[in-house]
Amino acid sequence: MLHNRLPQIVSKMAGYPLSNNQVVTLSQTVLTLLALLLMMSLVLTPDIAWSSSDMANITGTATLEHQAAPVLGAKDYRQIGSISSRSFVWVIAQLHLFLAAFVLAVPLFVTVIEWIGVNTGDQRYDDMAHEFMKVSMTAYSLTALFGGTLAFSLFLLYPTFMAYMMTVFGNQVLVYALLFFMESGVLYVYYYSWYALRYGNKKYVHLSLGVLLNGVGTTLLFVANAWATFMMAPSGVDDTGAVTGGIWDIMRGPLWNPLNLHRFVANIAFGGAVVGAYAGYKMLSAQTMAQRAHYDWMGYTANFIAVLAFLPLPFAGYYLMAEIYAYSQQMGITAMGGILAWLFIVQAVLIGTILLSANYYLWNGMARCEGAKRYMGLIKYIAVTLIVSFLIWVTPHTLILSAKEIATLGGSHHPWLGPFGIMPAKNIAVNLMLIGTFLSFQLYRRADKVITVPWAGFGNALMVAIYLVAIANVIFLGVYYGYFTNTVYKVGSSVAQVVSTLIVIVSGVVIDTMMFKGAKTLPVKWGHISNRGVYALFALPIAFTWLMALMGYVRSSVRTHWHVYTIMKDNSVDNFIPSIGHAGNMMTIATISFLLLVLFIFWVASLGDTKQAHPNK
Amino acid sequence: MKVIKNWLLSFVIAFAVFYLMDHAMMSMQSLPLNADMTPAQ
Amino acid sequence: MIADESRFMTQEQGGIPVFLKVLSFMVLMVLVFTGIANLLPQVEGQAPKEVKVDLGTLTMDAYIAMGETLFKGKGTCTLCHNNLGRAPDILALNMIDTAAERLNDPNYKGDANDSESYFHESMITPSKYIVPGFGKAGDPSPMPMINKAPIGLNDIEIGAIIAFLQAKDGGQPTVSLPTETPAVAATTRVAEPPKPAVNAEEVLTKNGCTACHSVLDSVASIGPSLKAIGARATREEIRTSIINPSAVIVEGFAPIMPADFADKMMVKELEMVVDFLAKSTSEVSTESASESRVVTEKKGEK
Numbered sequence: 001m002l003h004n005r006l007p008q009i010v011s012k013m014a015g016y017p018l019s020n021n022q023v024v025t026l027s028q029t030v031l032t033l034l035a036l037l038l039m040m041s042l043v044l045t046p047d048i049a050w051s052s053s054d055m056a057n058i059t060g061t062a063t064l065e066h067q068a069a070p071v072l073g074a075k076d077y078r079q080i081g082s083i084s085s086r087s088f089v090w091v092i093a094q095l096h097l098f099l100a101a102f103v104l105a106v107p108l109f110v111t112v113i114e115w116i117g118v119n120t121g122d123q124r125y126d127d128m129a130h131e132f133m134k135v136s137m138t139a140y141s142l143t144a145l146f147g148g149t150l151a152f153s154l155f156l157l158y159p160t161f162m163a164y165m166m167t168v169f170g171n172q173v174l175v176y177a178l179l180f181f182m183e184s185g186v187l188y189v190y191y192y193s194w195y196a197l198r199y200g201n202k203k204y205v206h207l208s209l210g211v212l213l214n215g216v217g218t219t220l221l222f223v224a225n226a227w228a229t230f231m232m233a234p235s236g237v238d239d240t241g242a243v244t245g246g247i248w249d250i251m252r253g254p255l256w257n258p259l260n261l262h263r264f265v266a267n268i269a270f271g272g273a274v275v276g277a278y279a280g281y282k283m284l285s286a287q288t289m290a291q292r293a294h295y296d297w298m299g300y301t302a303n304f305i306a307v308l309a310f311l312p313l314p315f316a317g318y319y320l321m322a323e324i325y326a327y328s329q330q331m332g333i334t335a336m337g338g339i340l341a342w343l344f345i346v347q348a349v350l351i352g353t354i355l356l357s358a359n360y361y362l363w364n365g366m367a368r369c370e371g372a373k374r375y376m377g378l379i380k381y382i383a384v385t386l387i388v389s390f391l392i393w394v395t396p397h398t399l400i401l402s403a404k405e406i407a408t409l410g411g412s413h414h415p416w417l418g419p420f421g422i423m424p425a426k427n428i429a430v431n432l433m434l435i436g437t438f439l440s441f442q443l444y445r446r447a448d449k450v451i452t453v454p455w456a457g458f459g460n461a462l463m464v465a466i467y468l469v470a471i472a473n474v475i476f477l478g479v480y481y482g483y484f485t486n487t488v489y490k491v492g493s494s495v496a497q498v499v500s501t502l503i504v505i506v507s508g509v510v511i512d513t514m515m516f517k518g519a520k521t522l523p524v525k526w527g528h529i530s531n532r533g534v535y536a537l538f539a540l541p542i543a544f545t546w547l548m549a550l551m552g553y554v555r556s557s558v559r560t561h562w563h564v565y566t567i568m569k570d571n572s573v574d575n576f577i578p579s580i581g582h583a584g585n586m587m588t589i590a591t592i593s594f595l596l597l598v599l600f601i602f603w604v605a606s607l608g609d610t611k612q613a614h615p616n617k
Numbered sequence: 618m619k620v621i622k623n624w625l626l627s628f629v630i631a632f633a634v635f636y637l638m639d640h641a642m643m644s645m646q647s648l649p650l651n652a653d654m655t656p657a658q
Numbered sequence: 659m660i661a662d663e664s665r666f667m668t669q670e671q672g673g674i675p676v677f678l679k680v681l682s683f684m685v686l687m688v689l690v691f692t693g694i695a696n697l698l699p700q701v702e703g704q705a706p707k708e709v710k711v712d713l714g715t716l717t718m719d720a721y722i723a724m725g726e727t728l729f730k731g732k733g734t735c736t737l738c739h740n741n742l743g744r745a746p747d748i749l750a751l752n753m754i755d756t757a758a759e760r761l762n763d764p765n766y767k768g769d770a771n772d773s774e775s776y777f778h779e780s781m782i783t784p785s786k787y788i789v790p791g792f793g794k795a796g797d798p799s800p801m802p803m804i805n806k807a808p809i810g811l812n813d814i815e816i817g818a819i820i821a822f823l824q825a826k827d828g829g830q831p832t833v834s835l836p837t838e839t840p841a842v843a844a845t846t847r848v849a850e851p852p853k854p855a856v857n858a859e860e861v862l863t864k865n866g867c868t869a870c871h872s873v874l875d876s877v878a879s880i881g882p883s884l885k886a887i888g889a890r891a892t893r894e895e896i897r898t899s900i901i902n903p904s905a906v907i908v909e910g911f912a913p914i915m916p917a918d919f920a921d922k923m924m925v926k927e928l929e930m931v932v933d934f935l936a937k938s939t940s941e942v943s944t945e946s947a948s949e950s951r952v953v954t955e956k957k958g959e960k
Contacts, residue, residue: 239807284676329800330808333737333744339703346695353687458623465627466634473635480654486791487743489648489656496642500635538680542687561705566807570705577703584695591688599681647795 069164069241069568076160077572085157086574087586092153094549094590095597096146098270100224101263101548103143104217105271106136107190109305111210118203128298130194132275134608137191138601144180158572161563168230168237172223172247179220186213218264225259226251231564232555233327241567254327258320259555265309265316270548272306273541278602280537283527293526299537300365300526306540307358307441311434311505314351315498324558331565335558342580343554345394350547352390355433357539359386362440364533371522372447379443382436389429389436424482427494431474431501438501439467442508450520459515466507470500545594549587706732711814716835717924718821725822728815733804735819745801746789753777754829760787774832777820781805858934861927865919873935881915882908888939897932 070076079085110129117125155162166173190209197206234241236249243250279299286292325332334340363379366372453459474497481493559565561575569575578586643650649657711724729735729748738745746756757773760766768786770776779786784801793799804811811819814836821831855861859874868876872883887896898905900923903915920928 281676281680284680328802328808329744330734330737330802334703334734339701342698342701345698346691349694350691457620458627461623461627462630465624465631469628469631469635473639477639485656489643492643492646492648495646496639499638499642503634503638535683538684539687542684543691546688546691557703560703560808562808575705579700579702580698581696581700584692587695588688588692592685595681595684595688 067167067242069237069564070160072160072563072569072571074571076158078157078159080157084574085572089150089153089157090586091590091593092146092150094552094587095593096143096150097552098545098548098590098594099139099143099146099597100221101267101270102274103136103140104221105267106132106139106275107187107210107213107217108268109272110136111207111214113301114207114210118207124297126198128301131298132302133191133194135275135278135601135605136271137187138604139598140184140187142597142601144184158563161568164241164564164568165227165230168243168250169227170247172226172251176220176223179216179223183213183216183220186216221263221267222256222260223251225263226253226256228555229253229255229259232324232331232559234564234567237567239567241564255320255323258316258323262313262316262320265313266548269306269309269313270541270544272302272304272309273544274598276302276306276537277541277598278302278605280534281602282606283534284531289527296368296526296529296534299534303358303361303537303540306544307437310354310358311438314430314434315502318498328565331558334560335554339577340554340557343550343583346550346580346584347547348390348393350543350550352393352433353543354540354547355437356386356390357536357543359383359437359440361533361536361540362444364536365529366444366447367530367533368526368528369448369522369524371449372444375443375447378439382440385436386433389433392425392429393433395425423494424478424490427482427497428475428478431497432471434501435467435471435474435504438505438508442512445512448522448524449516450522451515452518452520453515456515459511463508463511466504470504473497473500542591542595545591546587549590550583553583553587711836713836714921715923715925715928717926718831718835720925721818721833721835722821722825722831724815725818725820726826728811728819729822732809733811733815733819734809738801745792748823749826752827753823754827760789763787765790772832773824773829774820777823778816781811781816781819855927855930858930861923861931862934865922870915882911884935884938886938888936891936893932893936896935897928900928900931
C-alpha cells in the first residue's frame with residue numbers, strides 16, 4: 001500500500017512529480033545513508049554498543065584506567081631549537097583549523113546549492129556548486145598535511161601530555177582516523193562523480209553522497225571538538241585525572257555541544273566568506289562581461305551564505321559563554337572580565353568590520369537593479385545606526401588600569417563613557433547592528449521585486465511596525481533593566497533582546513516569502529557593481545579568519561595555566577596567557593600564511609582550466 | 618481609511634507580540650514581570 | 659548597454675595588477691587588526707608561582723600581607739568579589755561585622771560560630787550558606803571550593819586569607835600562625851598574636867643580646883663587641899651572623915651563639931636590628947676601638 005503511494009507522497013514533498021524509479025533510488029539511498037549514520041553513531045557511542053568495561057578490556061586500557069594524570073616537569077617538554085613550542089603548535093594548529101573549517105563548510109552549502117539546482121532546474125546552480133567544490137579539493141589535502149604535522153609536533157613537543165590524552169581517549173582517536181578515511185573516500189567520489197551522476201535518478205545518488213559526506217564531515221568535527229572541550233572542562237575522569245567513565249562520558253562534557261554548534265555555524269560563515277573572495281577575485285580579473293556577471297552572482301551567493309550563517313553566530317556564542325559560566329564562573333570571568341577582556345574590543349572591531357562590509361556590499365549591489373532606487377533613502381539611516389552601535393560596542397568597560405590612570409579618569413569607569421561600556425549598552429548595540437544588517441538584506445531581496453499580493457499594504461505596514469517595535473523593545477529592555485533594576489533582571493532581559501532580533505529575522509523571512517508569491521521580478525544586471533563594492537568580499541574573509549584565530553586564543557587561554565583544566569597543570573615555560581599584542585602577532589602570522597595558502601589553492605583551481613595551445617597550431 | 622486601519626492594526630499586533638514575548642522570556646527564567654513591566658519580586 | 663557595461667570592464671586596464679591590489683588590501687587589513695591588538699594595554703596572565711613560606715620567620719603582619727596577595731592574586735577572589743555585583747564586595751564590606759550579620763541570619767544553617775570559622779566554611783564549602791541576592795535559587799553556590807582545583811589553596815594560604823579578612827578593617831586576626839604541620843594551622847588558634855617590638859633597642863634587650871655582646875649600654879665579652887660593627891661588617895654579613903651564627907666565627911670566640919634568633923624574631927624585628935647595627939659606625943668610633951681592644955685583652959686573660 002505504502003509502496004504504491006510513496007511516489008505521490010515524495011513527489012508532493014519535493015514539489016514536483018517524480019517517477020517511480022526516482023523514488024525507489026531516492027529511498028534506497030536514504031536508507032543506506034541512515035544505516036551508515038547509525039553505524040557511525042554506534043562507533044561514537046560505545047557505551048550503547050558495549051559497556052565501558054568491555055571497551056576497556058578490548059582496548060587494553062583497563063590497566064591504565066585508575067591512573068592519575070601525571071604531574072609534568074621540565075623533562076616532559078621539548079623544544080625545537082629556540083622556537084617556542086607553544087608558538088609552533090599555535091600556528092600549525094591554527095592553519096589546520098582554518099583549512100579544516102573551510103573543507104568541512106564548503107560541502108555543506110554545496111550540497112544545499114546542488115539541491116536548489118535540482119529543485120529549480122536551473123543548471124547555473126549546479127555549475128556553481130561544482131566550482132565551489134573544485135576550490136575546496138586542493139584545500140582538503142592541505143588540511144590533512146597540516147593535521148599530520150600538528151599531530152607529530154604535539155607528540156614531539158608535548159609527549160607526556162599527549163600520552164595522557166591518549167590514555168583518556170583511547171580508541172576514539174582511531175575512530176577519528178577511520179572517519180577521516182571515509183571522509184576522503186566520499187569526498188573524492190562526490191567530486192569526481194559530479195558529471196557522471198548529473199541527471200535523473202543518478203543525481204539523487206549524487207545528492208545522497210553529498211549528504212553522507214556532510215554527515216561524516218560533521219561527525220569528524222564533533223569528535224575532534226571533544227579533545228578541545230575535554231581540556232577546557234574535563235568529564236569522565238576523577239579529580240586526579242584517572243579515567244572513571246566510558247568514552248562517551250569523556251566526550252560529552254559540558255562544553256561539547258555548545259562548541260559543536262558554534263564551530264558548525266561559524267565554519268559555514270567562514271567557508272562562505274572564503275569562496276566569496278575567490279569569486280570576487282575571479283570577477284575583478286574577468287576578461288568578458290559574461291564572466292564578470294557569473295562571478296558576481298557567485299560572489300553574491302557566497303556572501304549571502306556567509307552573512308546568513310553569521311547572523312545566528314552571536315547567539316551560538318552566547319550559548320557557549322553561558323555554558324562556560326555555568327561550568328565555572330571563574331573561567332567565564334577570566335574570559336570576559338579578566339585579563340582577556342581587552343580582547344573583546346578587538347573582537348568588536350572585527351565583527352563591526354564584518355557587518356559593515358556585508359552591508360556595504362549589499363548597498364553597492366543594489367546598483368544591479370533599478371528597483372533598488374526605492375530604498376536608497378533608508379541606507380543612510382542604517383549606516384548611522386551601524387556606526388553609532390559599533391562605537392558603543394567598542395567602548396571598553398572595566399579596564400585594568402594603573403593607579404595613575406585611575407586618578408586621571410576619576411575611577412575605573414569613565415565618567416560619561418562608562419554607561420556605554422557595560423553589557424546592556426553593548427547588548428543594545430549588537431542587536432541593533434544585527435537588525436540593521438537584516439534590514440539591508442531584506443531591502444536587497446525586495447529590490448528586484450514588484451509585490452502584487454492584494455494585502456501588500458498591510459504586509460508592509462506590519463513589517464515596518466515589527467521593525468520599529470523591535471528596536472524600541474531592544475532599547476527599552478537594555479536601558480530599563482540594564483540600568484534601573486538588579487543584575488538578575490539585567491541578564492534575563494538580554495534573552496528577550498535576542499528574541500526580539502530573532503522575531504524580526506524570522507517574521508521578515510516569513511512575511512517576504514508570502515509577499516513574494518506572484519511578485520513581478522525586475523531584471524538584475526549581474527556584474528553591475530562597482531569594483532569598490534567587490535572589495536567587501538575580501539574584507540569579509542580576512543576579518544573572519546583573524547576573528548577565528550582571536551576566538552581560538554580566548555577559548556584556549558581560559559584554561560590559564562592548565563593543560564587539562566583542574567587536572568593537569570601546564571608546567572612548561574609557556575604556561576602564562578600571552579599579551580594581546582603577542583597573540584595578535586601570532587594570529588597575523590597564521591592569517592597571512594593562510595592567505596598565501598588560499599592564493600595557492602585558487603591558483604591550482606584555475607590551473608585545471610588552463611590549456612596550453614598546441615605548438616604546431 | 619484602509620491605510621490608517623492597516624497601520625493601527627500592524628502596530629497593535631507588533632506591540633502585543635513583543636509585550637507577550639518579553640513577559641514569556643522573563644518568566645521562563647523565573648523572573649516574573651508586573652503588567653507595567655516592572656520586576657514582580 | 660555596451661557603453662554602460664564597459665565602465666565596469668575598463669577599470670582593470672593597465673595600472674596595478676588585480677592580484678597585487680587584492681593581496682595588498684588584505685594584508686593591509688590584517689596589519690590594521692594587528693595594530694589595534696598591539697595598541698591595547700599589554701597584560702600577561704602569569705601562572706601563580708609556588709611560594710615557599712618560611713614558617714620560622716613568619717610574623718602575623720607578613721601572614722596578613724600574604725593573605726592580601728593571595729586574595730588579589732592566586733586566589734582569584736577579586737574576579738567576582740568586586741564592585742560589579744557578581745558576589746559580595748568583600749574589599750568594601752567590613753567583614754567582621756558582615757560575618758556576625760550572616761551568622762545571625764535565621765536562614766544560616768552552617769556550622770560556623772565566629773568570623774574565622776565562617777570565613778573558613780565559606781571558602782571550603784561555599785554552598786553551605788549563600789548570601790541572599792547572590793547565586794541562583796536552588797543551584798549550588800557559583801563560588802568554587804577554594805581548596806580544590808583550579809584554585810587549590812592549601813591550609814596555610816586559606817589561613818592567610820582569613821587573617822587578611824579579619825585584619826583589613828582593623829580587626830584582630832584570630833588565626834594562629836602556621837607551624838610546620840600545616841593541617842593544624844587553620845583549626846587551632848592562640849588568644850593573642852605576639853606584638854612586634856617598637857625599635858631595635860627593644861629587640862636587642864628582649865632577645866638578650868646584651869648578655870654576651872657589648873652593645874647599647876652593655877659591656878660584655880662573651881661575644882665580640884657590636885659597637886661600630888657597621889664599620890667592619892656589611893648589612894648582609896650582619897644578617898647572616900644573626901640567622902646563622904656559625905657561618906663566620908670571629909677569631910678567639912667560641913661558637914656558642916644560639917642559632918634560633920631568626921626563628922624567635924619577626925622579620926620586621928630582624929630588619930630593625932640589622933638596620934640599627936649597620937648604622938653604628940662613626941658616632942661610637944673612638945670608644946668602640948678601645949673597647950674592642952679591651953675585649954681582646956680580656957679574652958687573652960682567659
